[in-house]
Amino acid sequence: MLASLWNLVDHNTKDQFAPLQERIKLSLPPQKFKSVGKPVRRNEDERLITGRGRFTDDFSLPGQVFAVMVRSPHPHATIKGIDVSAALEMDGVLGVYTGADLAADGLGQIAHNPVPSTKYDVKLTGRGGTPVYIGEHYLLPMDRVRHVGEAVAMVVAETRQQAQAGAEAVMVDYDPLPWVADTTAATAPDAPRLWDALPDNVLVDSIFGDVKNTDTAFAGAAHVVSMRTHLGRVTGVPLEPRAALGDYDAKTGRYTLYAGSGGAVRQKHEMSSVLGVTPDKMRVISFDVGGNFGTRNRAFIEFGLVVWAAKKLGRPVKFRADRSESFLTDYQGRDLVTEVSLAIDANGKFLALRAHNLSNVGARCVSLSPLSKGSGLITGSYDIPYATLHSRAVYSNTMSTQAYRSSGRPEVTFAIERLIDKAARELGYDRIALRRRNLVKPSQMPYTNAVGSKYDSGEYEKNMDRLLEIGDFAGAKKRKEEAKARGKLLGIGFANYVESSIGTPKERADLIVRPGGVEVVIGTQPAGQGHETSFAQVTADLLGIAFEKVKITLGDTDVVSAGGGTHSGRSMRHASAVISLAVTDMIAKGKAIMAASLNIDPASVEFDDGCFRSTASNRTIDWFDLARLAIALSPDHADGVKVRRDNEMHTPVFPNGSCMCEIEIDPQTGGLELLRYATVDDVGRCINPMIVHGQTHGGIAQGVGQALWEGCVIDPESGQPLAAAFTDYGMPRFDNMPSFVTEIAEVISPTNPLGVKAGGEGGTTPAPAVIMSAIEDALLDYGPPDVSMPATPLKIWTAIHKGKSA
Amino acid sequence: MSRIAMKVNGADITKDVADPTLLSEFLREHLGLTGTHVGCDTTQCGCCVVHLDGVSVKSCTVLVGQAAGHAVTTIEGLAEGGQLHPVQKAFRECHGLQCGFCTPGMIMAATELIATYPGTLNEHVVREEMEGNLCRCTGYHNIVRAILTAAEEMLGPDRVVQPASDHAKTEG
Structure with a gap:
């Protein structure tokens, strides 16, 4: 049976890209770019290096009070009751709220x-094509807790310290239940079950x-090589x-x-739906945003709780x-x-690949992106004629997973690249040589x-x-x-990679x-990626104005009316496409304004x-002359000449590359x-190489x-997460990272x-x-x-000693 | 409650504050100096570094009373006379920041490092000395370059060894 991954209209057309290229004509040929392709220094930086950034906790409102959550110490337990009376007696406590409230x-x-x-995402389903059951996600649960740290109550008090003291005084009566955290163990038919609606x-x-x-x-292959890998939590x-x-x-x-999040517009709709109000009320x-990397793209319960409590108490509430x-x-x-498993013929040609992927979604299904x-x-950068994939996802008593930098792609890159090393x-x-023989040409x-x-393009x-x-691979032996x-x-270590950038299709x-200048209002949400700079470079070149004249506006839903946020490497591609369309419209509008203003033929x-x-x-007029003419022409243009443009673009792109590292043990x-x-x-066309x-x-x-x-390690005996501070969770630091040699290849995507x-995301995809690969080589x-990862010195030392004794 | 007096960014400040107040909290919530960030609660991340009498401290682990009578400089007070400090300029020039959250602490710690390190600054020294500051965006590469670029401007080329060129092409 041939089950296509894709449910798409134009999949079989000879060149699915032609219509798009025809539809969107650039206002100038790429060789005339002045700003695009240059390492322009960032517009964002001045405020950030002088302490004038506007991060969420930097905002304070008159009369604000503070919220602290009461969190579950159990991986899985029935909530038998919550006694808030002692907490309510505490100094400064204004309210204690539970799921029942x-x-x-x-x-x-x-x-x-x-x-x-x-259109191009894989169509994941439950068993037998059934809809995926995603689990309930109320802001505070009433029935049971399903992971350590799940909030069961919120205390609001005049100060943060008072709210913390109040939270200590909330008495929750838990009845602990059997739990499961391990990905494979959670699939066992007799594993503790998280959701009654599912049989397992x-x-x-x-x-x-x-x-x-x-x-x-x-069946006909000369060789079959197999491997089991786990990219951990x-x-x-x-x-x-x-x-x-x-x-x-x-x-x-x-x-x-x-x-701060991965997209304000999304949060506006999600939170208004939780509160049961129309989106214009939110x-x-x-x-x-001080870093996102995907894990901030979905709504957190505290977002809904603080706005709800603000109404309840008549005061702003901060968390x-x-x-x-x-x-x-x-x-x-x-x-x-x-x-x-990879089937290989006698000459080293890859014939087919078979994979079983199992994703641990945690206690609720927030995103299937890592699996999808x-x-x-799964076939990576290689020409492998046939493949089958069995995709499964499983619940466990852990925090939910979500897209994290290069969601799903390091996992499959790891599988194919490590398998090729093994082969x-x-x-x-x-x-x-084995890779070279099988690469897509x-x-x-x-x-x-x-x-x-x-795959759209690539060399x-x-x-x-x-x-x-x-x-200097040649010098490695020496x-x-x-x-x-x-x-x-x-x-x-060596690896090739290919990844996909898809993301929300509308922008x-x-x-x-x-x-005085040009403004672009757009619904992406940077967290350090420099959109205020790179989008301005694109806009400036397409309009033919100076980079300094462009301002990018983001992040306030009273100004930004729509937008897909930032994830899956979508922003530069979607922004440059929709800005191109808007510029095309604006040029047409500009011609009409000039004609009307000077009383000449628009043609x-x-x-x-x-x-x-x-x-x-x-007369020869530039954009700013045009704006002045427009204002004189009609009060409609009093606040400038405006174009609103929507674009929907489903076709994915496939960034790709190669990576090597050298380690010493x-x-x-x-x-x-x-x-x-x-x-x-x-990366396709590189707008700003510095960025x-x-x-x-x-x-x-x-x-x-x-x-x-x-690693978000969970103690197998107690179910307790063991990494709860920077003392326990190993981070890349100044003194454990090297300098890098990075080169950008620009194969223009059609x-x-x-x-x-x-x-x-290309930096992350091949890195594990x-x-x-380097550790194995050493x-x-x-x-x-x-x-296994993380490859700590103890594990490496143990492997060396096992090897010595073998 | 105690009456606390100190110099902050050159200005004399006197405030009545609760005794358990941390210096970071005092700066952010009492003085509105929100450039000093709080990224953890265990003195690990370095986002909250300020100068106390010219010495880097993690202000989330300093009680406001410990700073009383002393001079505090925050990221807001680093630029003088409208001129960015060389370290601030170098962070911008070398793309030493992305989201910008760790940046104030990085800049304050780096400024003190350059001002006080007695020997020759090179990549290895910077990586060892700055180990108490975390960044999640940059992989540290461009921060190292920013610090060494600023150091060369402040100390002269004899006191600084720059790292080898890193980008094979497309930088310029």
Whole structure:
């Protein structure tokens, strides 16, 4: 049976990209870009380096009071009762609220929409094609707690300290239940069950690909190599703890929520739905966001609680998570188990791939992105004719998982790249040569992989060769010998990757031309990616004006009317596309305004290089002259000439690249030093190389962190999370990271006007694979090591000693 | 409650505050100096670094009373006469910040490092000395460059060794 991953209209057309290219014509050819492609210094920085940023907790309102949550110490327990009477007697306590109070006010659930839904996302379902059961998500539960740290009550007091003291005095009567946290254990038929609506904990069970041809290929293959991998549970750790400030205006009946997130517009709709009010009654403000990495994209319960309590108490209510709350209850990431097998012929050609992916969604299903995103990429950068994939997701008594930097893609990259290293080792191939033999070739682009993903463009072999050059792969052998002479074990890690950037398909831009400058209002939500700079570069070039004349406005839903937020590397691509369309409309509008203003034939007006000219007049006017003419022409233009443009773009892009690293292990201690790290990343058109390099650097650190230090470890005896502070959760730090050599490859994507792919996640995608590949290479003399992530010195030391005794 | 007097960014401040108030809380919530950020509660992240009589301290672990009678400089007080401090300029020039949340603490810690380190500053020294500040966005690469760039401006080229060029191309 052939079950296509994709449910799409134009999948089989010869060139799905042609219509888009025709529809969106750039107002100037790329060779005339003045600002695009330059490392323009950021507009964001001046406020951030002088202490004038506007992060959520920086806002304070007159009369504000403070909320603190009462959190479950149990991984799984029935809530038999909550006694708030002692807390209510405490100094300064204004109110103590439980799920029953919210229910009495008719508050709804957070309406998570976990199944990715663009035309090109995989169609995950429950067993037998049934809808995915996602679990209830009320702001405070009434029946039971399902993970340690789940909030069961909120205390509001005059000061934060009083609220903390009040929370200590809330008496919750719990009846502990059996629990399960481990991903594989949670799938057992007799595992403790989280949701009564399901017969077990498995909420997604779908099979994709070509089962028959995959089976045939495996049956006839000269070699089959298999592996089981687990990319464990980590969390985003934005340095700004999540925070929320709620306000209610009784006169207008409007709520205001100050809360940094991955998209204010989304939060506005989610929170108004929880409160049961129309979206116009909810304003969300999200200006500077101190890191997101995906784990802030979905609504947190505190967002709803502070606005609800603000109305209840008639005073603004503020919440700020402390760091241990962030470790326990920020959305987490990864936690995907893969069992993967590769069929290979006698000449080293890959024939088919079979994978079973299991995603741990935690206590509620907030997002299936980690499972879905990887599902379309299981064959990686390689031409593998047939594949089948069994995708499952499971509930467990842990915090919910959500997209975390390069959601789902490091997991499948790890599986295919580590499997190829293993195949090379076991079958006696050079690991680079085996990859080279099987890479998708530029002549095959656009290339539809065995599970239906259509790779838009890319030069994979060229990336690999360039990487080997800048990483001095040829010199590695000598460096290895030198290290050995010093008693150290040097290892080289290598990985290729391809990833997809999809994301919410709709974006809106308001383009406003005024005599003093141009404003673009757009609904993406940066958390350090520099949209105020890179979007201004695009706008400036397309209009033909100076970069300094453009201002980008984001983050206040009273100004930003629509927008998809920032995730999946979507922002630059979607913003540049919708801005291109808005500029095209604005040029048409400008021609009409000039014609009307000078009383000439509109057809005689031409636009070129930032100026309008007419054969019917000797006037040449720029955009700012035009705005002045427009204001004189009609009061409609009093606040500038405005264009609102919406765009819907489903077609994904496939950033790709190659990555290598060099490590040195001290066999006496198992200690590891990261010596070199080099990448080549095809990001499509690079708008601002300074920003893109920075994204790659940060992405590398997060991927390396997962491989070497990070982990949301749960004690198998008690179910207690053990990482609740920076003392317990290993972070990439100044002194454990190297400098990087990063190179940008620009293979222009044919899918969108500027040819953008994405640059935010490529640093992370291959990083766990490349680090573990290096560790394996360093330890080969001790036999193929069995080291799990995070690869701590103890694990490495143990592997060395096991190898010695074997 | 105690009456607390100190100099903050050159101005004399006197306030009545509760005794358990932390310096970070005093700066942010009593003085409105929200450039000093709080990223953890255990003196680990360094977002809250300010100068106390010119020395870097993590202000989330200093009681306001301990700062009484002393001079505090925060990120808001670093630029003088409308001119950015060389460290601030270098962070912008070298893209040493992304989300900007750790940045005030980074800049304050780096400023003190450059002002007080007796020897030659190089990448290794910067990485060792700055270890008490966390960043989640940059992978530290460009922060190291920013600090060494500022150090060269402040100390001269003889006291600083710059790292090897890193981007194979596309930087310029």
